[in-house]
Amino acid sequence: MGVVCLSSKVYPFTTFLALVGVCFGGSDGPRGVAVGFVFDPKASCDQPCEHGGLCIRNNTCFCSKGYDGETCKYANCYPKCKNGGSCLRPGKCRCPSGFGGRYCHKVMCDGGCWNGGECTAVNGVAKCMCPSSWTGSKCQDAICPQGCKNGGICVVPGICSCPEGWLGGACHHAVCTQPCLNGGKCIFPNKCRCRPPFSGPQCEKKQSH
Numbered sequence: 001m002g003v004v005c006l007s008s009k010v011y012p013f014t015t016f017l018a019l020v021g022v023c024f025g026g027s028d029g030p031r032g033v034a035v036g037f038v039f040d041p042k043a044s045c046d047q048p049c050e051h052g053g054l055c056i057r058n059n060t061c062f063c064s065k066g067y068d069g070e071t072c073k074y075a076n077c078y079p080k081c082k083n084g085g086s087c088l089r090p091g092k093c094r095c096p097s098g099f100g101g102r103y104c105h106k107v108m109c110d111g112g113c114w115n116g117g118e119c120t121a122v123n124g125v126a127k128c129m130c131p132s133s134w135t136g137s138k139c140q141d142a143i144c145p146q147g148c149k150n151g152g153i154c155v156v157p158g159i160c161s162c163p164e165g166w167l168g169g170a171c172h173h174a175v176c177t178q179p180c181l182n183g184g185k186c187i188f189p190n191k192c193r194c195r196p197p198f199s200g201p202q203c204e205k206k207q208s209h
Contacts, residue, residue, distance in 0.1 A: 047071045066090025079103050084124060098126025115139045133157035146170045165189025178202050 039056045049061035053072030056062045063072035067090070074087070081093035085104030088094050095104035098121075109119035113128035117139030120129050130139035134157070141154070148160035152171030155161045162171035166189065173186075180192035184203030187193045194203035 045071070051075075077103065079105075083107075083121060109138070111138055113139050115142075144170070176202075182206075 039054075040058070043055050043057045043060070045055040045059050045061060047059075048071065049055050049063070050072045051067045052064040053061040053067065059070075061070065061072050063069070066076050068074055068076055075089045075092075077087035077091055077093050080103070081087050081095070082103055082105045083096065083099045085093040085095045085099065091102070093102065093104050095101070098108055098110070100106045100108045107119050107121045107126045109126050109128050113119050113130070115131065115134045117128040117130045117134065119126060121127075122129075128137065128139050130136070133143050135141045135143055142157045142159075144154035144158055144160055146158070146160075146169055148154050148162075148171050150166045150171045151163045152160040152166065158169075160169065160171050162168070165175050167173045167175055174188050174191070176186035176190050176192060178190070178201065180186050180194070180203050182198040182203045183195040184192040184198065190201075192201065192203050194200070197207040199205050199207055
């Protein structure tokens with residue numbers, strides 16, 4: 001971590017002409033560029049300078065690299081934290097839910113997006129954008145345009161899984177294990193609707209007049 005180096009030359013007045021440079025660790029590190037400013041050794045700051053800042057004039061702080069504000073209270077992140085992130089310390093962002101990366105620039109959907117969905121930011125919120133045949137928070141629910149009737153469940157786009165006793169693309173055809181006779185129609189699992197003059201479970205009985 002860099003430290004601030006201060007050299008000064010005494011003048012007859014109450015001010016010093018100082019040069020401040022940023023020193024880097026390591027014997028072969030660059031010494032930095034000196035920055036000139038007027039420094040008053042008797043200066044006092046009502047609120048202490050934070051994060052290694054120097055009080056150079058009354059209530060005026062000279063901030064270490066990466067901090068700013070009247071008392072050097074606020075950290076700087078460059079590039080700035082995106083998507084509502086806040087700068088914790090120089091170069092380190094705290095990211096809101098749904099975002100990650102050093103500068104909160106990566107959109108992250110909890111649990112990921114399934115079935116070809118793409119995680120993207122919508123009005124500052126991470127959401128899965130689903131292909132036209134899928135829906136749900138993770139694109140986990142298939143869409144059957146025809147619908148699934150009689151308790152059927154859409155398992156893949158356009159295909160229903162039907163409960164026992166029903167068949168068809170929309171689970172709309174009832175199944176009678178014993179076929180309906182004499183023109184009868186299966187209208188419910190194992191239930192026939194008979195044409196007159198027939199009756200019975202399979203429309204096998206003919207009514208006499």
